[in-house]
Amino acid sequence: MGFWSSVLLPLLLCLLLFVGFLTHSDKLAHSPGMILWLQFAGAILGIMGSLILPMLIVFIAYSVNSIEHKADTWKTLFSLPISKLSVYSAKYLYAFFLVFLCLLLFVLFTLGFGNLLGALKPELKFSEYNVASLLTQVYFKLFLSSLGILSIQFLLSLLFRDFLKPMGIGFVCTITGVILAGNGWKYAYLFPYSHPMLAIKTIEDGMKGNNGDSALPKITVDLFTKEIFVSLVIAVIIFAAGYFIVLKKSVK
Amino acid sequence: MVIDTEGLTFNFGKQTVVKSLSLKVPEGSIYGFLGPNGAGKTTTIKLLLNLLKTQEGSIRIFDKEIQSNRIEILSQIGSLIEQPAIYLHLTGKENLLNRALLLQIPEKRVDEMLDLVHLTNAAHKKAGQYSLGMKQRLGIALALLSDPKLLILDEPTNGLDPNGIIEVRELLLRLVNHHKKTVFISSHLLAEVERMATHVGIINFGELLFQGSIDELQTLNQPQVQIEAENTVDIANFLKRNNFTVTEVDDHHIYLPFTSKQKMSEINAILNRNGYTIYSINKQQKDLEKLFLAITQNA
Numbered sequence: 243m244g245f246w247s248s249v250l251l252p253l254l255l256c257l258l259l260f261v262g263f264l265t266h267s268d269k270l271a272h273s274p275g276m277i278l279w280l281q282f283a284g285a286i287l288g289i290m291g292s293l294i295l296p297m298l299i300v301f302i303a304y305s306v307n308s309i310e311h312k313a314d315t316w317k318t319l320f321s322l323p324i325s326k327l328s329v330y331s332a333k334y335l336y337a338f339f340l341v342f343l344c345l346l347l348f349v350l351f352t353l354g355f356g357n358l359l360g361a362l363k364p365e366l367k368f369s370e371y372n373v374a375s376l377l378t379q380v381y382f383k384l385f386l387s388s389l390g391i392l393s394i395q396f397l398l399s400l401l402f403r404d405f406l407k408p409m410g411i412g413f414v415c416t417i418t419g420v421i422l423a424g425n426g427w428k429y430a431y432l433f434p435y436s437h438p439m440l441a442i443k444t445i446e447d448g449m450k451g452n453n454g455d456s457a458l459p460k461i462t463v464d465l466f467t468k469e470i471f472v473s474l475v476i477a478v479i480i481f482a483a484g485y486f487i488v489l490k491k492s493v494k
Numbered sequence: 495m496v497i498d499t500e501g502l503t504f505n506f507g508k509q510t511v512v513k514s515l516s517l518k519v520p521e522g523s524i525y526g527f528l529g530p531n532g533a534g535k536t537t538t539i540k541l542l543l544n545l546l547k548t549q550e551g552s553i554r555i556f557d558k559e560i561q562s563n564r565i566e567i568l569s570q571i572g573s574l575i576e577q578p579a580i581y582l583h584l585t586g587k588e589n590l591l592n593r594a595l596l597l598q599i600p601e602k603r604v605d606e607m608l609d610l611v612h613l614t615n616a617a618h619k620k621a622g623q624y625s626l627g628m629k630q631r632l633g634i635a636l637a638l639l640s641d642p643k644l645l646i647l648d649e650p651t652n653g654l655d656p657n658g659i660i661e662v663r664e665l666l667l668r669l670v671n672h673h674k675k676t677v678f679i680s681s682h683l684l685a686e687v688e689r690m691a692t693h694v695g696i697i698n699f700g701e702l703l704f705q706g707s708i709d710e711l712q713t714l715n716q717p718q719v720q721i722e723a724e725n726t727v728d729i730a731n732f733l734k735r736n737n738f739t740v741t742e743v744d745d746h747h748i749y750l751p752f753t754s755k756q757k758m759s760e761i762n763a764i765l766n767r768n769g770y771t772i773y774s775i776n777k778q779q780k781d782l783e784k785l786f787l788a789i790t791q792n793a
Binding site for chain 1: 540543544545546547565566568569571573575576577579580581582593596597636640
């Protein structure tokens, strides 16, 4: 379930955008290649940072754990001759992999559909600009920024059997995160649910600064900004804390 | 001793679920762990598997302390706790393969296990479509997969039909007799385990009320005199007036504790003399089921 959601989500979103661009190709024909790419990728990235990514993580973390809750297999897993760390970290790594896969697919589908658009409608000058490395960097930064949330949501889903608690907490925190980051609160970088949005914002800010030039601006992605550090630190701390909780916790 | 616990105590909040339990399970035995529902059986089993942290007392399995030798001990235990934990979206075989992969067990063993629990024909059916009995058998197959020395089974015959119960019983007997395994099996039905268990522990309200071999349990079992007669109530009252203890009366029988043969003939004579119609009078062992009830209710 988690696997397919992380494959289908990027596919569907990119497909939708592809159709949108295809039907409105006449309006977009005059834009230079780079702006086209930015519009195409940016349409997803804009909501990606604020809503889609955190909610996707909530869902992935839930689905990885709920499979054991549903089949009532935690007790079996923990009575096998396998260390608790292995069970816990294997579960975590799978969730980690799913988030990574999903973001990777976003990059691939965005590039794929963009180039396909360029081939189908030659008046859209997608081929003018190579966005691959920029896009990869942006998504990689998003990935790093999401790890804090992943650790928190993973632990919540591990502890709570039902969907509502981790989902509710995740949702409320995501909204809070968007508001904090959106209002530019000074300390938003300390709140993990703001990180994806902040990651996107810093890139947007970088672009605005350059866009004054009439020549094509050069966009650089500063990978390791402070919110990324906070995200990584939180991810590691919560992961370790989760392990100690698993170690101490009695299996019902 | 395969399982040896000392003063094992466990509290859920303020409630003491297991009270200073001292289990002794010898090697090669089938140990029937008996008690009514809610007596603390499952909690004890979870303590044995280190799923619950021991609060007081100690658990030694294969002569090793469980906390410090968790993985080594668990690698020699196969377990089935409550209803079997099965991934319902996978087939029976996939469930076994998945476990085999986790424990690095050759695939060949999966087919052997399916065969052993008679699930070969249903191997490619989704476990979600299995009947309760089939799920239970798959659970047993999962427990046996790693060829463990000790099997801990929590009510493994729950939901099985009589045929299934007999199959499980024969399987367990075969494992103990031919493969030198030790089986620790919990149940709330004495009748179910009395035919295979070599040792019995009876628990109620978290306390061990009896522990010993099945023969020792039998000796606890006081013989009694059973009188089959017409007017059972009248006879019972008459006997009481004549200073006999009557333990039980129903529509057809009167029961008295057996003390000696002489006493029995005395009863016979006095009843005949007073014109009561007696169909039969004989000495009888109480059945174990009643003994079990007596033990658990007296606590």
